Amino acid sequence: MANNVTDRAAATAAAGTDSLFPMEVSLGETGAGCREWLPTLGTDEFAEQCRSLDHRPPLYRFVKRLFDLVFSACVIAVGFIPGLILSLVIVADTKGSPIYSQARVGRLGRTFRIYKFRTMVADSDDVEKYLDAEQLAQWHRERKVDNDPRITPLGRKLRRLSLDEVPNFLNVLKGDMSVIGPRAVSCEEIEWFGDDAETVLSVPAGITGLWQATRRNDATFESGERQRIELEYAKGAGFAMDFRCFIGTFGVMFGKKRTGR
DSSP, rough: OOOOOOHHHHHHHHHHHTTTTTOOOOOOOOOOOTTTSSTTTTSSSHHHHHHOOOOOOOHHHHHOOOOOHHHHHHHHHHHHHHHHHHHHHHHHSSSSSSSSEEEEOGGGEEEEEEEEEEOBOOTOOOOOHHHHHHHHHHHHHSOOOOOOOHHHHHHHHHHHHHHHGTTHHHHHHTTSSSEESOBOOOOHHHHGGGGHHHTTSOOOOEEEEEHHHGGGSSOOOTTTTTHHHHHHHHHHHHHHHHHHHHHHHHHHHSTTTOOOO
């Protein structure tokens, strides 16, 4: 690779956020915003490059997909009634639809819509309405904000327990994602990976993964640590890695270090 992710992140930070991210965030499904920075993203050429970097054994891929289907179906079946009740509470809390979707870049560079429980006010996309200058700068860098004023009280509880991501299991059943894998990134975020974009997109994105099970929000794109962790998973995906992520996720969800950002 021509650039390692840490050097790239440092160079980007030095150049300023405006050189990396446009002020208007496109959530379209076509991936056009991504191709502005990575011209081959979403093409057959890019997909083939991703496939060439996917070294997961066939048996592992079969067992993993079987686990994804069975586990996700069980979660949805058990959580269906509680999910309906929670949806009614979310509508009252946010004054918006209980489930929202956003565009993400999935395996092979193909975009999909990811589903989550709403944890913010209904007009949260109007970031300039709610965020001050410092928070806006952080938003354009990380797509996350410390003490985000758009998050409702109920939303903070859902995030702290990662319950806002339960609708992700619908994406797993559809084949957009896996239970375990790199975190699904937006069109803007994938540019942080630079020449390593094909590697991280060679495996399916996950509801949880090595980033969530280890340093989580302490590892940022700007520092290069987030990319390093996600690439470590993509290059070492296997039964042992998945078990490590699965067990580690419970510590993050219920341990003392949960943050819910």
